[in-house]
Amino acid sequence: MKLQVINSPFSEEQVKLLNELLPKLTVEQKIWLNGYLSASQAAVNAVVEEAPLTVTPTTKAVTVLYGSQTGNSQGLAEKYAAILKENDVEVTISSLASFKPNNLKKTTNLLLVVSTHGEGEPPDQAIQFYDFLYSKRAPKLQHLHYSVLALGDSSYEYFCKTGKDFDEQFEKLGATRIAPRTDCDLDYDEPAAQWFTAVQEALLRSTATATITNNGEVDVKGAKSSYSRKNPFYAEVLEILNLNGRGSNKETYHVELAIEGADFHFEPGDSIGIQPENDESLVDALLTALQLEGQSKVTVLEESLTLKEALQKKLEITVLSKPLLQKIAAFTVSEDFDALLKDDTAWKSYVKGRDLLDIAEDYAPFSWDAQQFVSLLRKIPARLYSIASSQKANSDEVHLTIGKVSYENNGRTRLGVCSGSIAERIQVGDPLPIYVHKNPNFRLPEQEETPIIMIGAGTGIAPYRAFLEEREELGLEGKSWLFFGDQHFVTDFLYQTDWQRWLASGILTKMNVAFSRDTDKKVYVQHKIEENAETFYKWLEQGAVIYVCGDKKSMASDVDRTILHIIEQQGQKTAEEAKAFVKELKQQKRYQRDVY
Structure with missing residues (x-):
């Protein structure tokens, strides 16, 4: 939205200059300008008369805490902490796992950036x-x-619940908000910046002489990045290889991308x-069902394009959520709807496995026009895939492991937005x-x-290929133990030759596999962990770090229960002591999970 200065005390020439400048300013530049204008008149005069001197702000202590599962909350917290530090604000930053709760008594200003995991649950590091x-x-x-800045996914029923809970509980305990809580969907950059x-x-108002500046995008290490979520790099596809053998129920693709120059x-x-x-x-079928013209012009994210382009390239049409239904x-006017x-x-039963085409076919007619329709939809979220290669070993490439999502529902074959494209439409050479x-x-x-224990099923194996490739490249000799599970040994043993090579060289110390469909009794990774309970606990006593990657609802939760049971039995602990031990492992970053 372009800002326009009208009905103001400025001259016509000044208005023209302001109208040319304001739409071109970044959020950071507006923040700086706001701080500059908010400073005392004396300070302003000093800056004007003796440029380029800047105002020295009154030191203000701020504690920045984050609760993050995949790194988004931590990245934002570190970015904002760096900006505050650049402006001479005294900043303490910590994960919720490392922060001692009793220190709240000594904290005056607190900024909390926290995500919601799964069905309204706090991320692992925020639970305690x-x-x-x-x-x-x-x-x-x-x-x-x-x-509080809350991160979440509006396709889940309990959107941003953890952030809402923290916000409400702080208020109940008597705390006062510096600024209202902001709830962010997957496309969080703009609302987070506004927060x-x-x-x-608010801090400026209470520290009148402070001038807040922001010198640019700061990542975890303080370096600027040429490419980002808003400005992606177009990588050439070098290889797409189906890792599953003939006759498998699955299609899992090893994808190699060229990143030279990125x-x-x-x-x-x-x-x-x-x-x-x-x-x-799918887009064509949706347009037909809704009786909308694909060449109609619409505005999406301040960009003018055709309705078909918007639905194909910009907007999510494959996930149904309660907010969207509302x-x-x-x-x-459908009473059934x-x-x-x-x-x-x-x-909840209806939306599972269905998309907007189902809504269009089941509950028409609708009274919207093309612009009203697209205004209901959110941006297509990016799909994240664990990196399956070491940059030290492959400097100009990055490897991914992508499982094709495909299923039948309501008489129609459904494909994952990204995995379906990789499997059926993307070719070698495409960007x-x-x-x-x-x-x-x-x-x-x-x-x-430090010994490492890696646990994963299916595509959850990807990061461990990167782990071992990195260790091999650096010549590291710490012990490593891999638990891997899939359906069939013959067709689904992903990256089998890599593991065999690393076992032979000693980069991989031990490996246990579980192929659930090869015997009458289904055997999963947690069963293999249980079979090796005594050795597993000995590795923990030796300081091993546990990694779990894969499906949260089934595999990861089953593994978690198994680990608790082993700690209880092998460590001769009570159930409560075992839970406390696991919490301690997580605090020490000795139990890390990348689950989805």
Whole structure:
């Protein structure tokens, strides 16, 4: 939206200059300008008369905390902490796992950036702090000023629940908001920036001489990146290889991308984000069902394009959520749709595995025009895939492991937006828009001799290929143990030759595999862990770090229960002591999970 200065005390020439300047300013530049104009008149005069002197702000202590599962919250927290430090604000930054809750009594200004994981659950590193805040031990916080930035995914029922819970509980304990909580969907850059602007403005009001500046995008290491989620790098596809053998129930693709010239910096444990497009045939079917003209012009994200382009390249049409259904309800007179929305069981059952085409076919007609329709939809979220290669070993390439999502529902074959494209439409030589997604919560140990235990099923094997390739390249000799599970040994043993080579060379110390469909009794990775309980616990006693990557609801939760049981039995601990031990492992970053 372009700003226009009208009905102002400025001259016509000044108005013209302002109208030319304001639309071109970045958020950071507006923040700086706001701080500059908010400074005292004396300070302003001093700056004008003795440029380029700047105003020295009054020191203000701010604590920045983050609760992050995949790194988004941590990245934002570190970015904003760096900006505050650049402006001589005294900043303490910490994960919720490392922050001692009793220190809340000594904290005056608190900024919390926290994500919501799964069905409204706190991320792993936030659980202990969350429990403390809701316990009888939580102190009164009348002295505390705070603000919460909540990250989430609106396709889930409990959108941003963790952030909402923290915000409400701080208030109940007597704390005062610096700025209102902001709830961010997957496309969080703009609302997060607006939240931070509001926080800074509030701090400026209470520190009148402060001038807040921001010298640019700061990542975890303080370096600027040429490419990002907003500005992806178009990587050439070098290889697409189906890792599954003939007769497999699955299609898992090894994808190699050229990144020469991208200036990417990533580590094992990081992910690559791919900006996908919707299947053109699905878009055409949706336009036909809605009786809308694909060449109609619409505005999406301040860009003018055709309706078909918007639906294919910009907007999500394959995921149904309650917020979206509620928006759609305003444009239909269908009593069946109204009844569906009022019944929690009914709408949850309906949306599973369905998309907007189902809505168009089942509940037409709708009263919207093309612009109203696209205004209901959110931007297509990027798809994240764990990096399956070491940059030290392959400096100009990045490798991914992508499982094709394909299923039948309501008489129609459904494909994953990105995985379906990789499997059926993308060819070698095609460009893919990508960026690096940092995940500092899934990292190899700093000490090379530290043993590692890697647990994964299916495509959850990807980061461990990067782990071992990195260790091989660096010549590290710490012990490593891999648990891998899939359906069939013959067709689904992903990267089998790599593991065999690393076992032979000693880079991989031990490996246990579980192929669930090869015997009458289904055997999964947690069963193999249980079979090796005594050795598993000995490795823990030796300081091993546990990694779990894969499906959260089934594999990861089953593995978690198994680990608790082993600690309880082998360590001769009570159930409560075992839970406390696991919490300690997570705090020490000795139990890291990349689950989805």
